[in-house]
Amino acid sequence: MKKYAYGIDVGGTTVKCGLFETDGTFVKGWEIPTVKDNGGAQILPDIAAAIKGSMAEEGISADDVEGVGIGVPGPVTESGVVNGCVNLGWGVYDVKTALSGLLDGAKVEVGNDANVAALGEMWRGGGKGYRNVVMVTLGTGVGGGIILGGKILHGAHGAGGEIGHITVNRNETLACGCGKKGCLEQYASATGIARKAREVLATPKAEGSSLLKVENVDAKAVFDAAKTGDKTALAIVDFFGRTLGQAVATITAVVDPDVIVVGGGVSKAGQILLDAVVKYYTPNAFNACKETPFKLAVLGNNAGMYGAVKMVLD
């Protein structure tokens, strides 16, 4: 094993770049802008230039670099082909071959950003010590990543772990971003929690809630109020916990992981969030999976860089 590897996490606005030692030590991180002009044609050349610049700056030769891992916000097949990234302007794109070509044949591994973050949390985060991990990322949307035997479950169409789009409510009238109605993402994301809060706060049940005094109630405000014992906020958290807990019970009956890691901005609410989920997970889980532990993610926005590095080490 060579001494260094690079982990790259491509987002819609910035690309996070990390230099790591292959023992998992995070040496240095920096960001470059994501240039989406011309169908995102500049993104990989910019990344290649950033890596070459770092190597020159640090005095690292190509012989010292094990490889470059990269996570992208779209479906990725096992062979490293991206099946369209709307956010970046990419269509079907063989990122593995293209980036390797820009880096003089360096080893490149590519994964979906949520899957790669799950791998990072398994390697150095909330799933450390486990080989079979389901990660649920609660942000603007709901992302998911499944790691089995230490490897990403990419899926036949790059859609492995797309758990935000499990249908959980067949009576929903509003469409999800994916076009279906009633997806988990519509209830368990920051956006979904805020929507539910607005609905509840417009009813007489919310009388006396501290949330009525908050302008633009978001998920954080809901969890903060719940921690003070606000009954309306607690009811919204309970609804969230029921929806996500039941969905995770379905997921564990399918893949039976060692651990469930919950990450993303919403997970910063901490133990109150896990408690709400576990309350409904346990009675809905298949017997053999009832005791499967829930853990909070710990790497935050760096999980993608860690996971990207881990891909090239395997």
Add this chain to the structure above:
Amino acid sequence: MKKYAYGIDVGGTTVKCGLFETDGTFVKGWEIPTVKDNGGAQILPDIAAAIKGSMAEEGISADDVEGVGIGVPGPVTESGVVNGCVNLGWGVYDVKTALSGLLDGAKVEVGNDANVAALGEMWRGGGKGYRNVVMVTLGTGVGGGIILGGKILHGAHGAGGEIGHITVNRNETLACGCGKKGCLEQYASATGIARKAREVLATPKAEGSSLLKVENVDAKAVFDAAKTGDKTALAIVDFFGRTLGQAVATITAVVDPDVIVVGGGVSKAGQILLDAVVKYYTPNAFNACKETPFKLAVLGNNAGMYGAVKMVLD
């Protein structure tokens, strides 16, 4: 690769034994009774004796046998430890080590019977040519098996692919065999279809249905009547298709397989069954998975023996 391998499928009444060539040719099959006395202590010695008897009869030496694969009706971990088989009287039991010991150190691989059948269908059946398969087995219950990258997804607690116990109806009042309420198995199994038929036939809506003349309506009678255009039977089939189609859409958003194989006694209904499932699968599936094909299983009760052999070849 040696010339022969044995595939064993342990059921609650009989043990199916198969001698195969390692190229997949089925040479000879036979059955022995499953002796469940004394906590099933005799089952593995009986199997070992059956294999040794076959080897003597066929003039096969130990040097010609690649190994023995065995499927059992209970959860099995990746290391071949069975976590209790109520049907056989077994508790936690290291079947891999025990059977290998009885066979002079032969290579033994162990799997859950539904998972092993899925592997068999991938190797030589409805999933031939694919490496990522979800198999749904519709029998007295609903079994499932998931094959990823050509390997069984055992799961951390041997519960990988336990899709019969996904909760699909949160308003169910009757308990499933597993203790939960509203499991897929309660609606999509032969038992579940017959129960739904009894409910529907007791209502005025069923007036004029040919099923009213059938004593002890079972799943086969329902599908047979549906094929003649019986409206009541078609409605029962539609309910079945909706329940299973929605559930499979959830499963594919989690593991994104190449193909879904439907087997078990109920699947003998054929294309009408697949059509009913696909009708509800497609609108409920995540975009990338909408075109995932459904296939009928083809190996019938032999799938377990085929899959057991495949385990030892990998």
